[in-house]
Amino acid sequence: MTDVIFSALLGLLTIERFAFMLLGVSVGLVIGVLPGLGGIAGLSLLLPFIYGMDPVAAIAMLIGLVAVVPTADTFSSVLMGIPGSSASQATVLDGFPLAKQGEAARALSAAFFASMFGGLFGALVLTGAVLAARPIILMFGSAELFMLTLFGLSTVAALSGGNLAKGIAAACLGLAFGMIGAAPATGEYRMDFDTLYLSDGIALVIVGLGIFALPEMFDLLRNGGSIAEGQKLGKGWFQGLRDVVRNWWLSLRCAGIGALIGAIPGIGGSVVDWIAYSHAMQTTKDKSGYGKGDIRGVIAPESANNATQGGALLPTLLFGIPGSGSMAIFLAGMILIGIQPGPAMADRNLDVTYTIIWSLAIANVLGTALCIILAPQISRLTLIRYSLIAPFMVMVICFAAFQASRSFWDLVALLAVGVLGVFMRRFGWSRPAFLIGFVLSLGAERYLYQAVQFSGLEFLTRPLVLVILALTLLSLWAGLRKSSAAVNTEGSVETSRAERMWPQIAFGAFLLAIFGFVVLEGLKNSYLAMLFPVIVGSLGFAMVLLVMAAQLRGPVKAGTANFDTEANATDRGPWPFLLWFTAFIAGVAVVGFFAALIVWFVVFLTVVARTRPLTTxxxxxxACGFILVLASFLNLVFPGGLLQEMVRLPWPFR
Amino acid sequence: MTMITRRAALGAAAAVPFAAGAARAQAPVSFAGQTIEWIIPFAEGGGSDVWARFLAPFVSRHLPGRPNVIIRNIPGGGSITGANEFAQRARPDGLSFFGASASTQLPFLLGDRRVRYDYANWVPVLVSPTGGVVWVHARTGISSVEQIARLRGQELVFPGQTASGLDVVPILALHVLGLNVRFVWGMRGRGEARLAVERGDASIDHQTTPAYLTQVLPMVRAGAAVPLFSYGVIGPNGQVVRDPSFPDIPTFEETYQMLHGRPPQGPAYQAYLACSVAAFAGQKPAVLKRETPPAIIAAYRAAFERVVADPELIANRGEVLGDYPQAVGAAADELYRVATTISPEARAWVRDFLAQHHNVRF
Structure with missing residues (x-):
């Protein structure tokens, strides 16, 4: 076995194959840095070139990309407050405050080293587990998976911000959004308004960008300056490394969580960062720093998300079941070079498996090195006036959202979720809780239904189910123990006391209406598809009522329910910038994406950023050159508008 | 390889920008310097995408003028979105063609109200058949298909995705066979379903050819799984015959005969047959719009005949195409016709059956 391991390494170390790995790492780096674009977009870029390639070189290239994305995506999470991909959402909570405090360098280096550690750990787990993982993966049936979704939902307690009822309501809202589309038990379409677009549900990337990136962007634009206050990047590169070393035990635990969750098909990597983050919080005595720039809030998710990749390769290779969206494309790449995943990967094709593992390990180290080399340059972005950066962000975010289903409606969905995000942020309804609910929604419903169908309520007595249940209760207890110290995901309550209560109450009424709608829509379905929306809708409704009851008692008596970050605002709020964004989407609807982009860029830069004509x-x-290169490699046609309906234009305008 | 083609095509495009369009009226068809889009109604990764990406370089090689052939993914609505868009938007100029699949064919046959395309308006240039096997776990107490009668006394559990998708084929097959099957829906792929059977939560399942060969066959060899029947392929005279990938596994018709002592018939069987051919033996077609100029259609058909005979393709087809004969020319027409038509009675029967037993709304 050791000779297989080392011959795989030697096979990888030719100049040509190494060059291809470097190519994959470089593409992964760029894609990872761009907010919203992750492994799926990156692998889609490389897929057209796979057929006919040397198999080892192809694997090295693909894995090189997959490995580096969760390292590089830290840049935009830390520097911009925008999740670089769905794997680094939790990193934003503490990484971005650190950057604002001028400690970007420390946060980035801690994140990169934690990522490298997690990645290497994932590769190590894969090395050992590939021979023994089959029985472990088979242990996780629908019942265990249901319990795991409950475990994931239990982290809401820790992430609910200052007010638990608000946190639960936010999670219910996320659950309700996740239910849009086909019901798992019966295939009935729920809340789809009879449209094809909504029948697939809303894509995670759109929800992630809408709920986090857009509100953050509007906020930064309002401040008018650059991201890093005080114009400092800070030093602290070694400080970051020291932070990881000092927290090695946390890093190891989170890498373990990442590898395990990644290996279990069905949960997926998109909640790993949140689980790791809340794990870090629950196991820390002094929680007061979380959400304000605690380095452990960076180390935990970053250790976990790189380890996830190693774990996720297990079901992909052994069972042909992709553990995530990017693994599905990796699988396609393997089939194109003539390798069919299956039990043979731990047997006849063991050399291929070890090639993959070595690629993963080497690419992680390479990726970390490149990130550290590039960091000082990329970090300078935080010193630039944000109004110069914002149009690029709008472009990339829209492009990323549009990857979801290549439809104009992706942009509309992004806008809608973005508006919701603006209000949730303003009134202190935890957006992480919303996102966790959204990600776990269908899983919770699907696995509960399947568990009951397969083994009735007896599923609750399965040993592994009981173990996960105990862990869930422990996590709940840890999260609720001192709920006043729970992380303030939306800012601190003290600074957000409002005298005028009506904006908050109006938003509450809006949420009530949504939950009412969820219940009514749910009731239209057959029993099995009805149960979940009705329960979630009712629970959310009750929680919002609780919050509103407190708010109606007046500004002081409302306590933690009174939360309005705009209470003391003196400017016009985020509205002007929301209008700018809406104008762009409207422009796309009329003249199509590319033409609208050009016009909008020029106008925005001239009016808001006040650049000189030449700079503009x-x-x-x-911007146009960049987006054209990306789109041409992906064979993309941009979303069209009315103009494109009427006349036929050449690419990229068509 | 694709990289070279792309570069060559870009160079050619710079040299003769708009010549091909003007010349096409009189000269023989040539796509030199053009880019042809092969529209796949799914996201990157997955069966149809891999199929098209595997074939694309060969299509590029054999179309006149060696155009650049790229894959354009239009995902959504379980392939209905992409098919609708091709039907409504694409121009009949041969610069785009469409790769359909079972998920496109079944909603069309069953009359899904979201369908805006009509197979009668398309012309097939290639049909790539595939196959599937229904198998049970040895825990059910049988060790070979000859003992299938023993399954009658027990309730089998089938883990499926949705009753309106590909799983409609095993639903109808098992109903016609008269086995007592409980369906548990919501699986996120055939891989998860297979795992549920392996784990012991479920007992009966079906897999498409590549997954059966790599994942289930080792279990069959170990005595843990027993194949019941394959969906078969369409033989030269239009009859269902054994699948070349599994010559030892009886077809559904043979297994039915084994269990009941007579061949299957009646509206339920007709409905099964229509859906089964649409989902397996009669997919995946590559199609052009019918109003495309005949010369272009002819050029495509000739090109695909050369594609499937290309020695490099035959050597590398592996599990992407499997052992299935790739239908081109008249054979493709015939297979396409069978796979995209259903008698009004059979359609009404399936719709009624699925609505009553599986809550499917059309």
Missing amino acids: VLLTAV
């Missing part, structure tokens, strides 16, 4: 033209040209 230059920046617009750079």
Whole structure:
């Protein structure tokens, strides 16, 4: 066995194959840095070139990309407050405050080293587990998976912000959004308004970008300056490394969580960062720093998300079951080079498996090194006036959202979720709780239904179910123990006391209406598809009522329910910038994405950023050139508008 | 390889920008310097995407003028979105063609109200058949298909995705056979379903050819799984015959005969047959719009005949195409016709059956 391991390493170390791995790592780096774009977009870029390639070189390239994305996506999470991909959402909570405090360098280096550690740990787990993982994976049936979704939902307690009822309501809202589309038990379409677009549900990338990125962007634009206050990047590169070493035990635990959750098909990597984050919180005595820039809040999710990749390869290789969206494309790449996943990967094709593992390990180290080399340059972005960066962010975020289903409606969905995000942020309804609910929604419903169908209520007596149940209760207890110290995901309550209560109460009424709608829509379905929306809708409704009851008692008596970050605002709020964004989407609807982008760039830069004409033209040209290169490699046609309906234009305008 | 083609095509495009369009009226068809889009109604990764990406370089090689052939993914609505868009938007100029699949064919046959396309308006240039096997776990107490009668006394559990998708084929097959099957829905792929059977939560399942060969066959060899029947392929005279990938596994018709002592018939069987051919033996077609100029259609058909005979393709087809004969020319027409038509009675029967037993709304 050791000779297989080392011959796989030697096979990888030719100049040509190494060059391809470097290519994969480089593409992964760029894609990871761009907010919203992750492994799926990156692998889609490389897929057209796979057929006919040397298999080892192809694997090295694909894995190189997969491995580096969760390292590189830290840049935009830490520097911009925008999740670089769905794997780094939790990193934003503490990484971005650190950057604002001028400690970007420390946060980034801690994140990169934690990522590398997690990645290597994942590769190590894969090395050992590939021979023994089959029985372990088979242990996780629908019942165990249901319990795991409950475990994931239990982290809401820790992430609910200052007010638990608000946190639960936010999670219910996320659960309700996740139910849009086909019901798992019966295939009935729920809340789809009879449209094809909504029948697939809303894509995670759109929800993630809408709920986090857009509100953050509007906020930064309002401040008018650059991201890093005080114009400092800070030093602290070694400080970051020291932070990881000092927290090695936390890092190891989180890497373990990442590898395990990644290996279990059905939960997926998108909640791993949140689970790791809340685990870090629950196991820390002094929680007061979380959400304000605690380095452990960076180390935990970053250790976990790289380890997830190693774990996720297990079901992909052994069972042909992709553990995540990017693994599905990796699988396609393997089939194109003539390798069919299956039991043979732990037997006849063991050399291929070890090639994959070595690629994973080497690419993690390479990726970390590159990130550290590039960090000082990339970090400079935080010193630039944000109004110069914002148009690029709008472009990339829309492009990423549009990857979801290649439809104009992706942009509309992004706008809608973005508006919701603006209000949730303003009134202190935990957005992480919303996101966790959204990600776990269908899983919770699907696995509960299947568990009951397979083994009745007896599923509750399965040993592994009981173990996970105990862990869930422990996590709940840890999260609720001192709920006043729970992380303030939306800012601190003290600074957000409002005298005028009506905006909050109006938003509460809006949420009530949504939950009422969820219940009514749920009731239209057959029993099995009705149960979940009705329960979630009713629970959410009750929680919102609780919050509103407190709010109606007046500004002081409302306590933690009184939360309005705009209470003391003196400017016009985020509205002007929301209008700018809406104008862009409206422009797309009329003249199509590319033409709208050009016009919008020029106008925004001139009016908001007040750049000189030459700079404006230059920046617009750079943006257009960049997006064209990306789109041509992906064979993309941009979303069209009315103009495209009427006349046939050449690419990229068509 | 694709990289070289792309570069060559880009160079050619720079040299003769718009010549091909003007010349096409009189000269023989040539796509030199053009980019042809092969529209796949799914996201990257997955069966149809891999199928098209595997074939694309060969299509590029054999179309006149060696155009650049790229895959354009239009995902959504379980392939209905992409099919609708091709039907409504694509121009009949041969610069785009469409790769359909079972998920496109079944909603069309069953009359899904979201369908805006009509197979009668398309012309097939290739049909790539595939197959599937229904199998049970040895825990059910049988060790070979000859003992299938023993399954009658017990309730089998089938883990499926949705009753309106590909699983409609095993639903109808098992109903016609008269086995007592409880369906548990919501699986997120055939892989998860297979795992549920392996784990012991469920007992009966079906897998498509590549997954059966790599994942289930080792279990069969170990005595843990027993194949019951394959969906078969369409033979030269239109009859269902054994699948070349599994010559030892009886077809559904043979297994029915084994159990009941007579061949299957009646509206339920007709409905099964229509859906089964649409979902397995008669997919995946690559199609052009019918109003495309005949010369272009002819060029495509000739190109695909050369594609499937290409020695490099035959050597590398592996599990992407499997051992199935790739239908082109008249054979493709015939298979396409069978796979995209259903008698009004059979359609009404399936719709009624699925609505009554599985809550499917059309």
